[in-house]
Amino acid sequence: MSEITDDVLVSIRNLRIRFDVRDGIVNAVDGANFTIRRGKTLGVIGESGCGKSMTAKAIMNMVPKPGVMTGEVTLYKRHVENGSQVVEEIRIDQLDKDGEEIRNIRGGVITMIFQEPMSSLTPVFTAGLHIMEAVKLHRFLPIESIGDTMTRNIQKKREVSPEEAREIAIDMLQKVGLPNAAQRVDSYPHQLSGGQRQRVMIAIALSTHPELLIADEPTTALDVSIEAQILDLMRELQETVDMAILFITHNMGVIAEMADEMVVMYMGKEVEEGSVVDIFENPKHPYTRLLLASIPEIGEKKRELATIKGMTPSPFNLPTGCVFHPRCPDFMPGKCDVVKPLLATVAKNQNARCLMYDPCWPNTAEAQAVKAKA
Amino acid sequence: MVSFLIRRVFYAIIMLILVSFISFLIINLPAGDFMDQKIAELEARGDKSAVARVEDYRVRYGLDKPMLTQYWIWISNFVRGDFGLSFQFERPVKELIGQRLTLSILLSLTTLTITWLIAIPLGVYSAVNQYSIGDQVITTIAFIGIGLPGFLLALLVLYVAIVILNQDVVGLFSREFQDAPWSLAKIWDLLKHLWVPALIGAVTGTAGTIRIMRGNLLDTLGQPFIEAARARGLKSRRVIWKHAVRMAITPLVIILGTEAFPGILAGNILVEVVLGLPTIGPLYINALTTQDMFMAGTVLVLIVFLLLVGNLITDLVLAWIDPRVRLE
Numbered sequence: 001m002s003e004i005t006d007d008v009l010v011s012i013r014n015l016r017i018r019f020d021v022r023d024g025i026v027n028a029v030d031g032a033n034f035t036i037r038r039g040k041t042l043g044v045i046g047e048s049g050c051g052k053s054m055t056a057k058a059i060m061n062m063v064p065k066p067g068v069m070t071g072e073v074t075l076y077k078r079h080v081e082n083g084s085q086v087v088e089e090i091r092i093d094q095l096d097k098d099g100e101e102i103r104n105i106r107g108g109v110i111t112m113i114f115q116e117p118m119s120s121l122t123p124v125f126t127a128g129l130h131i132m133e134a135v136k137l138h139r140f141l142p143i144e145s146i147g148d149t150m151t152r153n154i155q156k157k158r159e160v161s162p163e164e165a166r167e168i169a170i171d172m173l174q175k176v177g178l179p180n181a182a183q184r185v186d187s188y189p190h191q192l193s194g195g196q197r198q199r200v201m202i203a204i205a206l207s208t209h210p211e212l213l214i215a216d217e218p219t220t221a222l223d224v225s226i227e228a229q230i231l232d233l234m235r236e237l238q239e240t241v242d243m244a245i246l247f248i249t250h251n252m253g254v255i256a257e258m259a260d261e262m263v264v265m266y267m268g269k270e271v272e273e274g275s276v277v278d279i280f281e282n283p284k285h286p287y288t289r290l291l292l293a294s295i296p297e298i299g300e301k302k303r304e305l306a307t308i309k310g311m312t313p314s315p316f317n318l319p320t321g322c323v324f325h326p327r328c329p330d331f332m333p334g335k336c337d338v339v340k341p342l343l344a345t346v347a348k349n350q351n352a353r354c355l356m357y358d359p360c361w362p363n364t365a366e367a368q369a370v371k372a373k374a
Numbered sequence: 375m376v377s378f379l380i381r382r383v384f385y386a387i388i389m390l391i392l393v394s395f396i397s398f399l400i401i402n403l404p405a406g407d408f409m410d411q412k413i414a415e416l417e418a419r420g421d422k423s424a425v426a427r428v429e430d431y432r433v434r435y436g437l438d439k440p441m442l443t444q445y446w447i448w449i450s451n452f453v454r455g456d457f458g459l460s461f462q463f464e465r466p467v468k469e470l471i472g473q474r475l476t477l478s479i480l481l482s483l484t485t486l487t488i489t490w491l492i493a494i495p496l497g498v499y500s501a502v503n504q505y506s507i508g509d510q511v512i513t514t515i516a517f518i519g520i521g522l523p524g525f526l527l528a529l530l531v532l533y534v535a536i537v538i539l540n541q542d543v544v545g546l547f548s549r550e551f552q553d554a555p556w557s558l559a560k561i562w563d564l565l566k567h568l569w570v571p572a573l574i575g576a577v578t579g580t581a582g583t584i585r586i587m588r589g590n591l592l593d594t595l596g597q598p599f600i601e602a603a604r605a606r607g608l609k610s611r612r613v614i615w616k617h618a619v620r621m622a623i624t625p626l627v628i629i630l631g632t633e634a635f636p637g638i639l640a641g642n643i644l645v646e647v648v649l650g651l652p653t654i655g656p657l658y659i660n661a662l663t664t665q666d667m668f669m670a671g672t673v674l675v676l677i678v679f680l681l682l683v684g685n686l687i688t689d690l691v692l693a694w695i696d697p698r699v700r701l702e
C-alpha cells in the first residue's frame with residue numbers, strides 16, 4: 001500500500017523485531033510494511049503471537065529488551081510554522097528511547113490503549129491523576145494572542161495548571177461516558193469495573209489530542225455487550241476529532257465494524273492488505289479466507305464454523321517456503337514448501353503474500369504442472 | 375478508617391495480655407526460681423539481713439502465692455509503670471532499662487536509616503539495570519552480606535580496630551563519659567562510637583533488603599501499568615520512582631513493622647554482646663540465663679509491644695501507600 005502522499009501519518013518500512021533468546025532467535029516481526037493514514041482507521045488482525053503488539057510498540061519506540069528493532073518507522077508530524085502548515089518527518093526508530101523528542105511523541109502525538117484494562121492503570125493513582133499526568137506533559141494552552149490577527153499564529157503556549165488539568169480530566173471522563181465523572185475522577189482503579197477502566201484508558205489517551213491512537217485489542221478482555229459499547233464510543237469520539245486509529249484485534253467482526261483499511265498478519269509478516277471492503281468482498285489469501293469463514297453471522301442457525309487446522313508453528317522451527325503451508329487448504333506440494341512467497345498486487349490497492357498470486361509463479365512451468373496434477 | 379484503627383488497637387491489647395501471660399508462665403516454668411537460689415546462696419553465707427530482705431521481696435511480689443495471683447500482681451503493677459525488681463541487681467527494672475532503652479532505639483534507628491539509604495537505591499539500580507555489571511556486583515556483594523553473620527563481622531571489626539588501628543570501639547561511650555551526666559561532649563562521644571555497631575547492623579541488613587527491593591521491583595516493572603505509564607511519555611525516572619517503587623516498597627514496609635520494630639530491643643543481640651554495648655540486648659540475655667524473671671518478662675513484653683506497635687504503623691503506612699488496603 002504504497003507511496004507517501006499527503007495523508008500519510010506513519011509509515012513503516014521493512015520493520016523487523018528479533019529476540020535473541022536461549023532457545024534461538026524469534027523474529028517477532030519479520031519485515032512488515034504498511035502505512036497509517038491521517039484520520040483513518042487501520043485494522044491489524046492475526047492470531048496470538050504473530051507480532052501485532054510488537055509492531056505497535058515499535059511505532060512508539062518501546063520495543064522491550066532484549067528485542068532488537070530494525071527498519072524504518074517514520075512519523076509525518078504536522079505543525080504550524082510562521083502561519084503555514086509544514087510536515088516534519090521524524091524517524092521514530094532512530095530517536096533516543098528515553099529522550100525528550102520521543103517522550104513528547106509518546107502520549108502526545110501517539111497514544112495507546114491496552115489489552116488488559118485491569119492492570120494498565122497504576123493501582124495507587126486515581127483515574128483523574130492518570131489523566132492529569134498526561135495532560136500536564138502534553139497539553140498546552142494558548143496565552144492570550146499577542147498583537148493582532150497578523151500574529152495570531154505566533155501564539156505563546158503555556159502548560160496547564162493543576163486546576164485546569166483536573167477540569168480537563170473530569171471533562172474527558174464525561175466524554176467517555178463514565179457516570180458521575182466529577183466523583184469518579186477520584187476513584188482508584190480497583191473501584192472501577194473492567195469496562196469503566198477501559199473508558200478511563202480511552203479518556204487518558206484522548207486527553208492530549210493525539211494524531212494517532214493505537215488500540216491494542218482494547219476489548220478482548222471485556223464482555224460482548226461492554227465490547228460493543230466501547231467500540232461505539234471509540235467510533236463516536238473519532239468522528240469528533242481528526243485522529244487516526246491503529247486497531248489491533250484478532251476478531252474479524254471488530255475489523256469490519258471499525259476499520260477502513262486492514263492488514264492481516266501471520267508469523268511476523270503481513271500476508272494480505274487492502275481496504276476492508278475489498279478484502280471482505282474478495283479475500284485473496286487462503287489465511288484471510290479462513291479467518292473470514294470463522295466469523296459467526298448474526299441470525300445464522302448453527303453452522304459449523306470453519307476453523308483453521310493446526311496451530312501457529314514454533315518461532316524456532318518455522319516451516320520452509322510459505323510459513324502458512326502446513327495449515328493451508330490450497331497447499332501446492334513441491335512449491336509452497338520450497339518457495340517463499342513475496343507480497344504481490346492482487347487487485348487494485350490489494351496485496352497478498354501467496355504463491356497463487358506471485359506474478360512470476362503462475363506462469364512458470366512448475367505452476368502449470370502442479371495445476372495439472374491437482 | 376477510624377473504626378479500622380480502633381479494631382486494630384483492640385486486637386493489639388488482647389494480644390499483649392495473652393503474650394504477657396504466656397511469657398510469664400514460660401519464665402516461671404523451670405523448677406526452683408531465682409529466689410530459692412538466691413536464698414540458698416545467702417543462707418550459706420550466713421547473711422541474715424539479706425535473707426530477710428529477699429523474704430520481704432517474696433511477700434511483696436506475692437511469690438509465695440499461686441501463679442495466677444503472681445501474674446495479676448505483676449501485670450497490674452506493670453501497667454502502672456512499675457516493672458518490678460531485678461533480683462539479680464536488686465534494683466528496679468525500670469531504672470536498669472531506662473537509659474539502655476534510649477540507646478537501643480537510637481542504635482536501631484541509625485542502623486535502619488543507613489540500611490534503607492543504601493539498600494533502596496542499590497536495589498532499584500539493580501532491578502532497573504538487570505544483568506548489567508553493576509547489578510552483578512551488587513548481587514554478589516549482597517549474597518556475601520547475607521551469608522556473613524553480624525557477630526563475625528563485629529569480631530573482625532574489633533580485631534582490626536583494636537589490634538591493628540589501636541582504636542577504642544567497644545561500647546557506646548569512652549571511659550570518661552561512661553557515668554558522666556549528658557552533655558554535648560558526651561553526645562559527640564556517643565556518635566563517635568555509634569557508627570560502628572550501626573554500620574555492622576546495616577551491612578548485614580542491607581544485603582537482604584537489596585534483594586527484596588530488587589525482586590519486587592522487577593516484578594512490578596513487568597506489569598502492564600508500567601508500560602502504559604511509559605506510553606504516556608513519562609520520564610523513565612518518574613515511571614520508576616512514582617509508579618513502580620511505590621508499589622514495590624510494600625514488603626519493606628511490612629518488614630519494618632514485623633522485624634525492625636521488635637528488633638529494636640533484641641534484633642542484634644550477638645553483635646551487641648560482642649561489642650559490649652550498654653543496650654537492652656545483653657541485659658536481656660543475662661536476665662534469661664539467670665532467671666531474673668521480672669527483668670526478662672519486662673523486656674519480652676516490651677518486645678511484643680513494639681511488634682504490635684510496628685504492625686499498627688505498618689497497616690497505617692500501607693493504607694497510605696496503597697488505596698486497595700484502605701477499604702477493607
Ligand SMILES: Nc1ncnc2c1ncn2[C@@H]1O[C@H](COP(=O)(O)OP(=O)(O)OP(=O)(O)O)[C@@H](O)[C@H]1O
Pocket residue numbers: 019021026027028029046047048049050051052053054055064065066250315
Ligand atoms: N521478551 C521476549 N522474549 C522473546 N520473545 C518475545 C518477547 N516478547 C515477545 N516475544 C515474541 O514476540 C512474538 C510476538 O509477540 P506479540 O506480543 O507482538 O504478539 P501479538 O500478536 O500481540 O499476540 P497477542 O494476540 O497474544 O497479543 C511472540 O511470538 C513472542 O514469542
Ligand code: SF4
Pocket residue numbers: 285286287322323324325326328329330331332336341353354355356
Ligand atoms: S503460498 Fe501456498 S501455502 Fe502459502 S498461502 Fe499460498 S497457497 Fe497456501
Ligand SMILES: [Mg+2]
Pocket residue numbers: 052053054216217
Ligand atoms: Mg498483543
